[in-house]
Amino acid sequence: MNYNYGSRDFLFTSESVTEGHPDKICDQISDAILDEYIKLDPNCRVAVETMVTSCLVIVVGEISSTAKVTNQRIKDIIRKTICGIGYNNPDLKFDSDSCEIILRLHAQSPNIDLGVTPTSGKEQGAGDQGIMFGYATNETEEFMPMPITLAHKLTQRLSEVRKLKEIPWMRPDGKSQVSIEYKNDKPIKITDIVISAQHDPAISNDEIKYTIIKKVIRPVCMDLWRDDIKILINPTGRFEVGGPHSDAGVTGRKIIVDTYGGQGRHGGGSFSGKDPSKVDRSASYMCRYIAKNIVASGLSDKCELQVAYAIGIPEPISLMVNTFGTGKTTDQNIEMLVKKHFDLRPASIISKLMLKRPIYKKTASYGHFGRNEPEFTWELIDKAEILKNYISS
Numbered sequence: 001m002n003y004n005y006g007s008r009d010f011l012f013t014s015e016s017v018t019e020g021h022p023d024k025i026c027d028q029i030s031d032a033i034l035d036e037y038i039k040l041d042p043n044c045r046v047a048v049e050t051m052v053t054s055c056l057v058i059v060v061g062e063i064s065s066t067a068k069v070t071n072q073r074i075k076d077i078i079r080k081t082i083c084g085i086g087y088n089n090p091d092l093k094f095d096s097d098s099c100e101i102i103l104r105l106h107a108q109s110p111n112i113d114l115g116v117t118p119t120s121g122k123e124q125g126a127g128d129q130g131i132m133f134g135y136a137t138n139e140t141e142e143f144m145p146m147p148i149t150l151a152h153k154l155t156q157r158l159s160e161v162r163k164l165k166e167i168p169w170m171r172p173d174g175k176s177q178v179s180i181e182y183k184n185d186k187p188i189k190i191t192d193i194v195i196s197a198q199h200d201p202a203i204s205n206d207e208i209k210y211t212i213i214k215k216v217i218r219p220v221c222m223d224l225w226r227d228d229i230k231i232l233i234n235p236t237g238r239f240e241v242g243g244p245h246s247d248a249g250v251t252g253r254k255i256i257v258d259t260y261g262g263q264g265r266h267g268g269g270s271f272s273g274k275d276p277s278k279v280d281r282s283a284s285y286m287c288r289y290i291a292k293n294i295v296a297s298g299l300s301d302k303c304e305l306q307v308a309y310a311i312g313i314p315e316p317i318s319l320m321v322n323t324f325g326t327g328k329t330t331d332q333n334i335e336m337l338v339k340k341h342f343d344l345r346p347a348s349i350i351s352k353l354m355l356k357r358p359i360y361k362k363t364a365s366y367g368h369f370g371r372n373e374p375e376f377t378w379e380l381i382d383k384a385e386i387l388k389n390y391i392s393s
Contacts, residue, residue: 014261020172022249134287148261
């Protein structure tokens with residue numbers, strides 16, 4: 001069933017977090033380990049979860065690979081990742097040199113391998129059962145919802161000014177939140193921005209607010225800047241204690257930040273630390289690719305795609321397209337186009353999107369979607385012209 005939301009007026013809010021947020025540290029560690037294995041063995045099977053807290057990193061999970069990566073090498077990767085994020089100061093109570101690292105890794109279950117690894121006469125099946133979604137909208141040039149796009153740009157800018165020492169008192173942990181007013185289902189203005197930024201204790205609240213507005217918020221908002229935007233910076237008053245010393249972090253706990261900021265649904269499976277045989281990751285990337293091409297072609301103003309898989313079975317067991325009443329044809333017709341022009345079997349997804357490459361650590365902060373960089377092949381719109389021909393015919 002289609003629902004036409006075209007007459008709706010509403011506020012919508014999305015959040016993002018910096019790479020120094022505890023959960024994002026975990027995502028980056030898990031994906032850095034995946035990158036090491038997939039670089040050496042493109043057919044590896046990796047499912048790695050990380051937890052961090054004050055002075056401690058714990059990594060658990062399953063790895064099956066022909067690559068010989070020692071525990072010491074994994075620990076070196078973990079420390080390098082933590083240092084690169086900016087936790088290289090003992091004053092933060094969590095730093096790359098002194099943190100304890102505990103590893104508990106073992107091989108993937110052979111029962112899973114039976115259904116996933118291709119054999120003679122049997123193609124690769126899905127690495128698990130589950131539902132996956134992809135989403136796209138034409139409200140930004142990234143084909144992403146405006147709230148999450150701006151939220152990511154703000155957290156990226158927070159990290160940028162810290163690393164370039166433009167704001168020398170900034171520390172790695174931080175968050176952003178952006179509220180957008182929509183009229184007739186179209187974004188018209190920013191109403192509220194919330195920034196939480198970890199800082200040196202010696203800096204005054206007035207200096208923090210003035211500097212973040214000047215060097216972070218205004219450069220990001222640019223043409224969207226309005227003097228009546230409500231801005232909250234460090235709403236509790238101070239944010240001196242942050243990172244894993246303040247809050248424990250776990251892989252896969254920022255799945256809405258990773259995707260569409262709450263617009264578009266989510267199947268519940270996280271991405272980081274999983275090799276592309278896990279359809280939680282690869283099929284979600286493919287659904288984004290398809291939805292983006294549909295919107296880029298002009299077939300609809302927005303599009304959500306859902307697929308579902310059974311473990312060990314190559315073909316998805318269901319496919320659903322929802323254009324929210326914005327389609328130039330019926331959703332059923334678009335579903336037929338998807339089946340004709342896109343192959344949703346796991347092996348085909350992996351091949352089409354070139355997912356057997358060490359590209360994953362880069363995806364683990366500031367969103368997996370809406371980034372036109374070489375590693376993000378699921379952001380290509382190379383099928384848009386083919387789909388556009390359907391409109392003209």
